[in-house]
Amino acid sequence: MNRSTEHPVLLFSYGTLQDQSVQLANFGRELTGQQDAMLGYSQSWVEITDPQVLASSGKTHHPIVAPSAEHGARVEGTVFQITEQELAAADAYEVADYKRVEVGLASGLRAWVYVRA
DSSP: OOGGGSOOEEEEESSGGGSHHHHHHHHSSOOOEEEEEEESEEEEEEEOOOHHHHHHHOOSEEEEEEEOOSTTOEEEEEEEEEOHHHHHHHHHHSOTTEEEEEEEBTTSOEEEEEEEO
């Protein structure tokens, strides 16, 4: 199956997957995306100890999100169109503190996102 006919996957990132160096290391290309937001979530930080992830992102703490009851809670980020193979690469990049869930975004799109496990 060639790349152009694959079903596109939407992935929302509020963190290091927006960094060009992380994209090149994990997908072999720079992603293009559009600004969007997750509603009903708030952001905090998680310490990263995985050597490969540290090498890729260069950051010891990555943002992480969890559902929030706070009125107007939202997390800004970027929604990217990727392939199934790239989604598997993103799964491999994310550490055990994260799990992948599908959420509705402010734009009305539905996308995969990594949230607190």
